[in-house]
Amino acid sequence: MTDLQTLTKEELLALLQQALGTIEALQLRIAALEQEIARLKGSAPPPPSAKPTPAVPAFVKPNAKKRPPTVRKKRAQSFVRKRHQPTQIVPHFPQTCCDCGRKLQGGWQHRVREVLELPQAPVEVIHHQIMARHCGVCQRRTVAQPDLSLSVVGQSRLGVRLTSLIAYLDSVCRMPVRLIVKLLSALYDLSLSIGEISEVLHRVAARGQPTYKKLLLQLRQSPVVHADETGWREEGRNGYAWSFSTPTLHYYVFPQTRRGAVVKETLSTAFRGALVSDFYNAYHYYLGPHQYCWVHLLRDVKQLTEQHPYDPQVNAFATQLRALYDEAKAYSSPNRLARQDRCWDLRVRLCALARRHEGAGRPERVLAQRLLKHELGLFVFVERPQVPSENNAAERSVRPLVVLRKMSGGTRSAKGSQTVAVLMSLFGTWQAQGKDLLQECQNMLTTKPEPETG
Numbered sequence: 001m002t003d004l005q006t007l008t009k010e011e012l013l014a015l016l017q018q019a020l021g022t023i024e025a026l027q028l029r030i031a032a033l034e035q036e037i038a039r040l041k042g043s044a045p046p047p048p049s050a051k052p053t054p055a056v057p058a059f060v061k062p063n064a065k066k067r068p069p070t071v072r073k074k075r076a077q078s079f080v081r082k083r084h085q086p087t088q089i090v091p092h093f094p095q096t097c098c099d100c101g102r103k104l105q106g107g108w109q110h111r112v113r114e115v116l117e118l119p120q121a122p123v124e125v126i127h128h129q130i131m132a133r134h135c136g137v138c139q140r141r142t143v144a145q146p147d148l149s150l151s152v153v154g155q156s157r158l159g160v161r162l163t164s165l166i167a168y169l170d171s172v173c174r175m176p177v178r179l180i181v182k183l184l185s186a187l188y189d190l191s192l193s194i195g196e197i198s199e200v201l202h203r204v205a206a207r208g209q210p211t212y213k214k215l216l217l218q219l220r221q222s223p224v225v226h227a228d229e230t231g232w233r234e235e236g237r238n239g240y241a242w243s244f245s246t247p248t249l250h251y252y253v254f255p256q257t258r259r260g261a262v263v264k265e266t267l268s269t270a271f272r273g274a275l276v277s278d279f280y281n282a283y284h285y286y287l288g289p290h291q292y293c294w295v296h297l298l299r300d301v302k303q304l305t306e307q308h309p310y311d312p313q314v315n316a317f318a319t320q321l322r323a324l325y326d327e328a329k330a331y332s333s334p335n336r337l338a339r340q341d342r343c344w345d346l347r348v349r350l351c352a353l354a355r356r357h358e359g360a361g362r363p364e365r366v367l368a369q370r371l372l373k374h375e376l377g378l379f380v381f382v383e384r385p386q387v388p389s390e391n392n393a394a395e396r397s398v399r400p401l402v403v404l405r406k407m408s409g410g411t412r413s414a415k416g417s418q419t420v421a422v423l424m425s426l427f428g429t430w431q432a433q434g435k436d437l438l439q440e441c442q443n444m445l446t447t448k449p450e451p452e453t454g
Contacts, residue, residue: 233410
């Protein structure tokens with residue numbers, strides 16, 4: 001091995017030239033070998049001067065392809081909070097420059113800050129002065145007879161808007177009368193007694209009686225009616241309140257009894273539509289199309305399977321019954337005859353299932369007998385697509401009564417129960433129809449009642 005320290009400068013330069021030539025030869029050889037390898041693999045070789053591409057790990061996700069730019073569709077409804085129409089505009093101008101202190105003039109609107117606030121003014125008190133004049137010819141006194149039907153109801157001293165607000169707070173907000181007294185006193189400096197507010201509610205209900213009767217006529221002409229009942233207390237005694245509803249109508253009645261005569265008197269013989277209810281015996285009198293609630297039935301079946309989780313016959317009964325219901329719900333056909341045939345087929349299969357499980361001593365015997373007893377009313381929704389298979393509409397309709405009962409404990413008289421029935425029916429119907437509740441109540445109070453015809 002040559003000692004570099006003993007070599008001269010000329011010898012070192014010659015040795016360096018020799019090494020550079022060797023390196024250049026080796027680079028050419030490497031490039032030729034890479035071209036040969038690429039030819040054998042069938043791909044184009046990389047250029048000799050290109051740097052090697054580092055290997056990408058397997059866990060690294062590839063870059064997403066660039067999507068072509070799309071034009072964003074304009075929303076049909078904007079979710080930006082909308083500003084209200086201002087009732088008062090307060091401008092705020094800077095008086096001096098924040099840097100040099102020079103007095104400023106003119107200006108433009110930079111931005112708007114919206115503030116919502118309740119008016120501080122108390123309730124508006126209007127004195128209608130009834131004037132009288134004397135006739136010098138016939139010596140008679142003539143007193144003005146103003147028509148205040150658009151301002152007050154009857155001889156009441158409360159205006160229509162205030163009366164409607166009290167009825168709204170009682171029926172829709174379900175506020176007790178004592179809280180209504182406190183609210184009116186705090187907001188409007190208005191002092192009313194509990195008895196006066198109760199009399200206002202009775203007055204509104206009396207004016208709403210014609211509309212309440214029209215709701216009953218519309219109910220009897222409806223193609224589908226949902227019915228349900230709940231507990232109600234009157235004068236400290238337990239009773240019942242009934243709800244009859246459609247998608248656009250709510251009708252309540254407080255007969256304080258759970259007898260089937262209530263359904264007969266409410267629907268009467270004029271009703272020819274389909275009745276949707278639970279399995280309570282009071283509804284069995286109706287011989288027309290009657291759909292019983294599957295939610296109640298399946299809930300009882302689920303409770304039975306939880307009580308007997310290891311009984312194979314109970315589990316088989318529950319599984320087959322649920323399969324029949326799912327098949328009925330999934331079926332849809334525009335052909336009326338086809339729907340009738342499918343309804344008949346489902347009833348036959350349901351009866352066959354119930355007869356296999358109605359043996360004495362079986363846990364599912366009671367439910368099987370229920371199926372046999374009401375088999376004509378379990379698949380009405382298959383034959384009539386407009387009829388639902390459950391009674392959820394009645395459950396939602398009766399919920400306000402349950403909340404009101406828990407908050408107030410009921411009513412103290414039959415007149416109070418009738419007032420609650422009328423007001424809940426009116427406001428419930430207006431709300432189901434998507435109307436302005438306060439405006440509808442004002443319109444009802446200012447409309448002269450039509451004379452009743454015999």
